[in-house]
Amino acid sequence: MRSPALMDNLESEATGPRALPHFHIPVLLHEAVEALAVQSGGRYVDCTLGSGGHALAILEASAPGGQLLGIDADPRAIAESRGRLSGYRKDALLVNDNFVNVKDICTRNNFVPVNGILFDLGLSSRQLDAEDRGFSFQHDSPLDMRFGPDQELTAADIVNSYSESELADLIYKFGEDPNSRRIAREIAAGRPMKTTLELATAVLRATGRRRDKTHPATRTFQALRIAVNQELRNLPLALQQAIDLLGFHGRLVVISYHSLEDRIVKNILKQESAGCICPPAAITCVCGHAARIRLVNRKATKPSQEEVLANPRSRSARLRAAERT
């Protein structure tokens, strides 16, 4: 059953008369709050604050007395959420940092143990639509793609300094693009490159015109973003820390948007919910591994047709949840 407060939150952003179309529309909002089993007076961490949509819903559902620690690598997301969560100033602590430091951040702020931790991975619509961030080929912008301005490596650094075969490997591994070799050859031939349009044009030259709804450069852009932000390195480290931070019956909820992320989440939850993890051939257990969590949903939760229609960017979302035992 959806709480009226949550209904109001979702509908005012998506369709209602008080619509705020410039905000990122939170994906699987009700499902995430439900999977977190949010309770009054609980203590929650939102590791990917973005525009603060999930955070606001968590604060509403945990009132009175709920507390939220929100993290985002992007200072603009922190500033935006600070305004949006101003009604909960006393209850919300917002930290501009990478979630790979979540354990340290919570410990430093005496925010342990916690009742729930949320990861809503990837980037927000605000970042995707920003004309100066380089995440999208819809605008001609500098090849940046960093979540945080303090990060050193940009997409331009990778595009212009990796060898052709390193670029091909990266596009294959992080973009799962079977045309990676041809794309890398075109990129190498067109260097130096400064802008998203130059990159998208090189990919189009390599692959030909689009045959379906997806632009051929989508996978190359995804691969570069993952590499720039070390997303597949940071995620497993942060998930392990998150499990450490959960109190008894505390919930971990992760929303991912592509198969590479979802595979990492699924494998960590599977491993941490298993007792013995010795190879099947082992006669006696030597691993000493004990289950730390139980799975809340065996299969990933997907957005409803209604949600996908209202917000096509939710299409690929997969939510997985686990409870600390």
Ligand SMILES: C[S@@+](CC[C@H](N)C(=O)[O-])C[C@H]1O[C@@H](n2cnc3c(N)ncnc32)[C@H](O)[C@@H]1O
């Ligand atoms: C999909 S958006 C979250 C949207 C948010 N749930 C909402 O309702 O508005 C993902 C956010 O996570 C942030 N992010 C991604 N990876 C991060 C990381 N490793 N550390 C901190 N923030 C990260 C991005 O900057 C972005 O703002």
